[in-house]
Amino acid sequence: MDLWSLYYLMKKSRQFEAAITQLWEQGLISAEMHLGTGEEAIIAGVVSHLVPGDAMAVDHRGSAPFLMRGVDPISMLKELLGFEDGLCGGMGGHMHLLSKEHLAASSGIVGAGGPTAVGFALAAQHLRPGTIAVAFFGEGAMNQGMLLESINMASVWSLPVLFVCKDDDWSITTESKTLTGGELGERVRGLGVRYVESDGMDVEAVRKSAGEAIERARAGKGPSFLHTRCVHLEGHLLGFSLLRIIRNPLKELPKIAVPLTRSFLRLGGGSLRDRLAGMRIVLSRIMDTIYDGRQQAHNDPVLRARNALQQDTARLQELDRLIEQEISAALEAALVGVAQ
Amino acid sequence: MDLWSLYYLMKKSRQFEAAITQLWEQGLISAEMHLGTGEEAIIAGVVSHLVPGDAMAVDHRGSAPFLMRGVDPISMLKELLGFEDGLCGGMGGHMHLLSKEHLAASSGIVGAGGPTAVGFALAAQHLRPGTIAVAFFGEGAMNQGMLLESINMASVWSLPVLFVCKDDDWSITTESKTLTGGELGERVRGLGVRYVESDGMDVEAVRKSAGEAIERARAGKGPSFLHTRCVHLEGHLLGFSLLRIIRNPLKELPKIAVPLTRSFLRLGGGSLRDRLAGMRIVLSRIMDTIYDGRQQAHNDPVLRARNALQQDTARLQELDRLIEQEISAALEAALVGVAQ
Amino acid sequence: MKKMYFTEAIDDAIGQAMRNDHRVVLFGEDVPLLRRNLLVRFGPHRVMGTPISESAFLGAGVAAAMAGLRPIVELYMVDFIGVAMDALLNHAAKLETFSGGKWTAPLVVRAPCGGGYGDGGQHEQSLWGWLAHIPGLTVLVPSTPADAGSLMLAALEHDGPVIFLEHKLLSESFLEFLGSGGRRTVTYDIPETGVHGPVPKKWAALPLGKAALRREGGDLTLVSVGVGVHRALEAAKILESEGIKASVLDLRTVSPLDKTALYESVGKTGNLLVVDEDYEGFGLSGELAAVVMEAGIAFNFARVCTQSTIPYARSREDQILPNVERICTAAINLLH
């Protein structure tokens, strides 16, 4: 598969999630909404290898992998809107997208993708030799026991699994390295699984390393763990507080700063040193958000691929136009009958 | 502490568990009974470093560490007998020995010692600086998520914990390496914790490496993981089926062999190859039990220490006599009023 | 008529299912030795040992079922579900609803449960009412070898997740494995007709949610599952000698409940006495009271359940777990 097709997958996903964002801002999606915006290269690089019979376990960021896996965008949008003719009859929702046809399952429980991929792979071994299972999760999930247990199980049962860690440095408002000991590579090898790293902003790099790992798995050579880095351009979820502060400080900062200062100065409690140490932590989370990759265009894998394709501007613009049409058509189709 | 004192601790524990075995055989202990017989060098080498305020989380093999930590043998025997004046009023029993005074807690849940030690160490950091927490567990527990999570937490919170893995190769009837991927050392370092190995049959060796690790912990230099090997001379628990077969094949083997053969030959099921593969697994568990260390005297840490002390036979015999007296006195005291 | 032991019957039914359906696989800790008779018949691809990683292998069981297998996942004891509850609570139980009815997980979780042999409160829990609280789980608790085998078959034919609880006092082989086999000096109060009894030549699935009336009597209805059924039957005999005629209803399935059978019997006797080895509060006994009330049936209610953490001391344990004496007293108080 060439860069054009990979770009198509990624750009389509980005466009799709732009549509989701619209629905969310209009209040048509009621609660939490986590996007894959920023991790498209990882998803495309892996999912583009999957064939019928392969299975996929995803975390709370389901829309990108489901779309790229071929799940109908209209039925997904209808699901997010809670319609009876949605992908899951409006019963599952964005953290619980499920497609039996694609053997694709989401879960909002951090780390649950590990056991799920192991079970999918076990069934593959028994019923569909040559097929595999992929698990997508974040680096924060690497401290969840059931995921660590699963990596070990995939190793000792020599299962056809590809564990894909989408490392964005963050678990919501926590910088994961501050609470993760050792090196992920050593951790994974210490659980008996082959470990590879790849640049999660570079779709062709991901596709290459994923391809090797998946070939091994199909050939019965056991599981691999692919560690990739990315940034989530929209933060943890839509309306993410830390990003709101930075994008609209005049409006958001006082809401936080006033009670914070009052509490900082409140009688009774820790020493000034303790209080300052606490204040430093709160501020660093905000500062690190300002300066972290989320704000920087060169961390956008879709733009990166686009730049690589600039030589043929005409084809590029045509492709973008097609994708926009495709998605806005899907959006319209999904919204039929909704009073705007 | 010299070898004599360490030998005293170990021999006393061995004698104590001989008394427990008696009670169990007499049916005065109703259900499961796991002993520490064979791991005395590990326990003595570690526990001999503990001071008041130090805490201890142990697994289903509580009697040895509790005794060596200084818990009254009479109250422990009474607990195992289910008496109201037992250590826990007869309510906890052998897998749930608890002594608040010694900050010592047992649990029958494999891996639970991890979180417990982490919590003990956190309290130590806050309330008793300079004190530490120890966790004893088997190698089988190293696949239990909560223990892996705990090793990481001890690392990132830099807690004063010593994780002690008593590796006897077995989890009940399972040979742990067949289901454990990678190397424990790499696994532990990959969770951010210092890893040391020590000969679990050699009490002085264990005492030395435990001493260094505990010093570091007391000094605020963070956790260590001590990997030691041992054999459980009595097998997983008293009346362990695999050992029964070997010790009394004429009586035990038929009980197993007859239904096994019948099922092996039964119509319908796997191919002969599958069946043979299955049979090979069952037989290997029995064979490996025959040939594994459990049967070999040189794997007995108490004997080993005893040999090293042979030069002073008189003192040795005197010490043994004292220990025997001590324990049989405890046994009598515990059994007061029980119709034999 | 052919007779079998309780666990023997379960394994025999599993053997029949494995023979007829290659999708049935079996895994859990020590399963290769505990189910060695199945291992040497079906081979290591269908009977697998797992590491001590309940949350991984139970979760894997759910997904394997989603992807076409019919796994039986064994827990060493139901108490150990604590570390793996997420797989049931948030995944197995919710899949069918979340998928809009399009996807189910035909998983069977087999776990020894129950007390009465002195293993202490962390290894003798029942938890069937606790598990039944979660919509989407089927919970089975057989009390005889015949029911055990037939319900296991029903579990394997069911398209959703099923928790199959095997009471340890009925499992000859498990008690012997836990050490009783190593000595002759210890005995437990084991219900004979529960541990060994007649079984069909060929196993056929029992319908789920169908209770069995073990004994008919007009004065009150004793409702229970598992070992409790046998305690209730024993109590009923004694009560009879005191002129009290008791029906004994064996629910067999905790969830879904056989309300019809319940209404019918309590409707006749007007007195409901629940015998439940699971914890008393917020569980099976309360649910039975509520269900009968909702049906507008007038009745008196009492329960004999496990009211606290189970003590280690055998004597105290025997007092905490529902015993014949407590059942008789409660029955007499209920009627007078």
Added chain:
Amino acid sequence: MKKMYFTEAIDDAIGQAMRNDHRVVLFGEDVPLLRRNLLVRFGPHRVMGTPISESAFLGAGVAAAMAGLRPIVELYMVDFIGVAMDALLNHAAKLETFSGGKWTAPLVVRAPCGGGYGDGGQHEQSLWGWLAHIPGLTVLVPSTPADAGSLMLAALEHDGPVIFLEHKLLSESFLEFLGSGGRRTVTYDIPETGVHGPVPKKWAALPLGKAALRREGGDLTLVSVGVGVHRALEAAKILESEGIKASVLDLRTVSPLDKTALYESVGKTGNLLVVDEDYEGFGLSGELAAVVMEAGIAFNFARVCTQSTIPYARSREDQILPNVERICTAAINLLH
């Protein structure tokens, strides 16, 4: 009189406790940011972030409490207890019994719970009746800012493990954190008097196991906790206009239950209608029926609970969760 928001009140009460008792510490995922106001007052030694390792840090909380601290351990949502249940089921809840009463774990587990905002069935569970099934756990579910603060203080003074459930529809800051703060286009059916209200100048512990009669009426007793209390009060108003006078009893503590208050009210009205956002079967609603029956009180019974996995679609969710309409209908059916 001083007024506070629900979560503000809890954090304020925690602040008072942390000021007066250095043994009180706070940890959980993202706690440094979620409880930033406590962090900058008490410093990073008392307010700590954890990795996404619930079973390790909840188990650590139990042991830290055993060793002298008074930890408040936060779960992101009560649904996530699935991966860490062992720490409560087999450790926190059993310690006091196992030690013969000699050792206890003064731990507070704080967890957002409940639905009504469209987060789907894996993130909106209540589970209070489920947790209360386990002997040894105290379960609190406040419905107003004043109760929330005072019950948190009571939880911190209690010597055993306490589960403190904070309903998300009452937690202004949590809903805003989950994204509602990023837009003006979404609204939820939030009970005003629950989310904001009068609080005492200085926090004092409420006695545990003490219900509050929120409204008195002679025809029937509506019993509930959390948001359900507000739904019940709303329903009671409507019922009044139909000539039905309802009492509304706010249990506040699910375990231990305030049986006295229950007996008194149901004794008067003779009609019990339980409004329970937790799952219907094998839970709180059944327990209330059983308890009142055991007291020999004659009464009619009905319940409005969550009968299945909670659907994602807001419209369906509103039907599954106890709502005012269902409560009114059930009340009318119960009385006629």
